[in-house]
Amino acid sequence: xxxxxxxxxxxxxxxxxxxxxxxxxxxxxxxxxxxxxxxxxxxxxxxxxxxxxxxxxxxxxxxxxxxxxxxxxxxxxxxxxxxxxxxxxxxxxxxxxxxxxxxxxxxxxxxxxxxxxxxxxxxxxxxxxxxxxxxxxxxxxxxxxxxxxxxxxxxxxxxxxxxxxxxxxxxxxxxxxxxxxxxxxxxxxxxxxxxxxxxxxxxxxxxxxxxxxxxxxxxxxxxxxxxxxxxxxxxxxxxxxxxxxxxxxxxxxxxxxxxxxxxxxxxxxxxxxxxxxxxxxxxxxxxxxxxxxxxxxxxxxxxxxxxxxxxxxxxxxxxxxxxxxxxxxxxxxxxxxxxxxxxx
Amino acid sequence: xxxxxxxxxxxxxxxxxxxxxxxxxxxxxxxxxxxxxxxxxxxxxxxxxxxxxxxxxxxxxxxxxxxxxxxxxxxxxxxxxxxxxxxxxxxxxxxxxxxxxxxxxxxxxxxxxxxxxxxxxxxxxxxxxxxxxxxxxxxxxxxxxxxxxxxxxxxxxxxxxxxxxxxxxxxxxxxxxxxxxxxxxxxxxxxxxxxxxxxxxxxxxxxxxxxxxxxxxxxxxxxxxxxxxxxxxxxxxxxxxxxxxxxxxxxxxxxxxxxxxxxxxxxxxxxxxxxxxxxxxxxxxxxxxxxxxxxxxxxxxxxxxxxxxxxxxxxxxxxxxxxxx
Ligand SMILES: Cc1ncc(C[n+]2csc(CCOP(=O)(O)OP(=O)(O)O)c2C)c(N)n1
Ligand SMILES: [Mg+2]
Numbered sequence: 001x002x003x004x005x006x007x008x009x010x011x012x013x014x015x016x017x018x019x020x021x022x023x024x025x026x027x028x029x030x031x032x033x034x035x036x037x038x039x040x041x042x043x044x045x046x047x048x049x050x051x052x053x054x055x056x057x058x059x060x061x062x063x064x065x066x067x068x069x070x071x072x073x074x075x076x077x078x079x080x081x082x083x084x085x086x087x088x089x090x091x092x093x094x095x096x097x098x099x100x101x102x103x104x105x106x107x108x109x110x111x112x113x114x115x116x117x118x119x120x121x122x123x124x125x126x127x128x129x130x131x132x133x134x135x136x137x138x139x140x141x142x143x144x145x146x147x148x149x150x151x152x153x154x155x156x157x158x159x160x161x162x163x164x165x166x167x168x169x170x171x172x173x174x175x176x177x178x179x180x181x182x183x184x185x186x187x188x189x190x191x192x193x194x195x196x197x198x199x200x201x202x203x204x205x206x207x208x209x210x211x212x213x214x215x216x217x218x219x220x221x222x223x224x225x226x227x228x229x230x231x232x233x234x235x236x237x238x239x240x241x242x243x244x245x246x247x248x249x250x251x252x253x254x255x256x257x258x259x260x261x262x263x264x265x266x267x268x269x270x271x272x273x274x275x276x277x278x279x280x281x282x283x284x285x286x287x288x289x290x291x292x293x294x295x296x297x298x299x300x301x302x303x304x305x306x307x308x309x310x311x312x313x314x315x316x317x318x319x320x321x322x323x324x325x326x327x328x329x330x331x332x333x334x335x336x337x338x339x340x341x342x343x344x
Numbered sequence: 345x346x347x348x349x350x351x352x353x354x355x356x357x358x359x360x361x362x363x364x365x366x367x368x369x370x371x372x373x374x375x376x377x378x379x380x381x382x383x384x385x386x387x388x389x390x391x392x393x394x395x396x397x398x399x400x401x402x403x404x405x406x407x408x409x410x411x412x413x414x415x416x417x418x419x420x421x422x423x424x425x426x427x428x429x430x431x432x433x434x435x436x437x438x439x440x441x442x443x444x445x446x447x448x449x450x451x452x453x454x455x456x457x458x459x460x461x462x463x464x465x466x467x468x469x470x471x472x473x474x475x476x477x478x479x480x481x482x483x484x485x486x487x488x489x490x491x492x493x494x495x496x497x498x499x500x501x502x503x504x505x506x507x508x509x510x511x512x513x514x515x516x517x518x519x520x521x522x523x524x525x526x527x528x529x530x531x532x533x534x535x536x537x538x539x540x541x542x543x544x545x546x547x548x549x550x551x552x553x554x555x556x557x558x559x560x561x562x563x564x565x566x567x568x569x570x571x572x573x574x575x576x577x578x579x580x581x582x583x584x585x586x587x588x589x590x591x592x593x594x595x596x597x598x599x600x601x602x603x604x605x606x607x608x609x610x611x612x613x614x615x616x617x618x619x620x621x622x623x624x625x626x627x628x629x630x631x632x633x634x635x636x637x638x639x640x641x642x643x644x645x646x647x648x649x650x651x652x653x654x655x656x657x658x659x660x661x662x663x664x665x666x667x668x669x
Contacts, residue, residue: 074500074501074504078493080463080501082462082463082494082498083464083498083501086452086464086470086471087467087470087471089467090471091471092471109460118453120656121445122445123433123656125445126445126452158657181659257663257665260665260667262666
């Protein structure tokens with residue numbers, strides 16, 4: 001049995017676009033439209049069909065497209081992602097859902113050794129138009145094995161693209177773009193964002209898949225974040241504004257590639273930058289962004305680029321400790337304070 | 345047996361033997377780098393099974409796949425050039441010995457992580473079944489690969505959804521230096537298929553006619569919509585695992601026993617005895633192959649190096665820092 005459907009997508013394909021949607025609904029519409037347009041698009045994953053998706057993202061699609069295009073798989077991550085690679089080689093456009101990034105560790109061979117490398121290894125003869133979607137991040141008391149990020153590993157792989165939508169609109173845009181692209185693309189979703197609401201317009205023209213977005217303009221410091229950390233930065237910016245500091249908040253939207261021109265333009269204005277990430281600090285995506293920005297924008301920077309990141313610990317179960325393990329608004333405020341101190 | 349088929353068997357097995365011999369020499373001379381896994385002794389498996397298949401079927405193989413590519417119709421010159429890492433190679437010099445590809449011949453590689461071929465083949469099979477296409481995927485793998493998780497995962501899914509995959513085990517008794525009784529609790533590979541309700545059988549992989557007949561029957565089973573089939577071919581590699589391995593862990597007696605059952609010699613004798621071929625055919629094939637292999641080596645040696653380091657990582661060049669490439 002599928003779960004109770006939300007009114008907005010109760011009748012897939014016939015619903016009038018609502019002005020505000022939750023992230024999962026936007027993803028659902030992106031999948032539905034892509035499947036309607038192209039019969040080569042199909043879904044593989046655990047509980048994506050009859051059950052409707054662990055986070056409802058595939059809700060209603062099984063009834064509409066049938067079991068061959070919305071396939072419930074056994075718990076065989078490496079092989080069902082590898083099947084996605086094989087089907088993509090044969091001409092399909094599979095969208096594989098891995099229930100969460102934690103289980104993607106078992107599928108890294110298929111993602112890194114096969115999907116990402118086959119075009120290159122074949123001298124450009126083969127292509128792997130595969131999308132791998134998976135939610136990650138720290139949710140709520142799921143314990144260390146179910147609360148982690150995989151950005152650090154995936155962004156280091158030639159041949160992959162990695163997008164990190166935070167809003168309903170971006171989720172729709174970027175998943176739609178990923179499905180029609182001819183390269184393997186990982187769409188990292190966030191477990192905490194599926195049921196957050198935002199403006200949605202299916203007809204609006206999308207920016208390039210990798211383009212970052214300025215969520216708030218400011219002249220004093222640039223806060224760079226993605227997914228859940230964007231809202232922490234927005235909270236921090238509101239509090240800073242009350243103290244007379246105007247922070248610019250940039251939602252990166254993509255981690256491979258990154259939109260360096262936008263970051264540089266912002267830093268040329270603010271002269272200060274802080275990267276805020278939910279992943280552990282050591283060797284994370286934030287390190288790449290901070291180092292790149294330091295090299296590229298050195299003359300504009302009045303202080304070293306700082307990082308606010310998760311503690312380098314497995315995620316603890318205890319709620320208070322769990323909260324303390326990832327950046328909170330206060331950590332961002334502290335970092336801005338230190339930055340102000342360091343530049344005088 | 346028809347003369348034409350006998351001729352093809354002998355031609356392809358001779359090509360396989362001589363091509364690999366030439367590759368070994370070129371490796372020793374330093375013209376081929378990296379890992380080089382050769383096929384002498386196993387020729388009957390690839391030759392017979394691929395001749396039993398249709399040109400429109402798909403083929404997925406391991407890193408020991410030169411012969412599969414050749415039998416599939418990839419030009420010997422393009423395979424040798426790939427071993428040399430040249431721009432004219434069948435993967436443009438980007439793949440190497442373990443990563444041969446030829447989209448036109450539906451030869452999908454060339455996978456060097458043991459166990460990968462199962463999932464790729466199941467995925468192609470899924471696509472075929474989803475679109476009601478009648479082609480089959482031939483999936484090659486070694487005896488060592490059946491202990492990898494993907495074997496069990498993929499066989500389960502292939503059986504569950506009745507995917508048109510023919511799993512062909514090239515059981516050469518060894519996983520590098522570990523003999524099958526030391527790596528597998530159930531050393532009869534074909535018996536493992538029963539765990540997933542997949543029909544299977546074992547065949548003498550040193551006998552090209554037997555492999556051919558068994559493959560035809562297996563393909564018929566798959567094409568009839570019965571789902572996957574597993575064919576275990578008992579074979580043997582004469583050389584070490586790769587050029588880096590002398591094979592010293594095997595007894596001379598074992599090697600001699602298997603060489604006495606050489607698939608190439610055995611078939612030549614039988615073809616002459618049965619009248620499928622005459623002595624002149626064998627001579628013609630031998631001299632033709634000498635020429636083809638020599639040409640392939642010359643072509644590879646004379647070919648240019650690839651020069652574009654960043655070619656085809658992505659569909660379009662991608663600037664990781666978001667600029668216009
Ligand atoms: C996952 C993985 N582990 C280990 C290796 C190293 N390795 C390469 S070939 C091989 C043995 C494979 O034996 P088998 O499957 O019987 O194939 P054969 O080489 O005999 O044809 C091993 C261990 C590898 N390539 N991939
Ligand atoms: Mg073996």
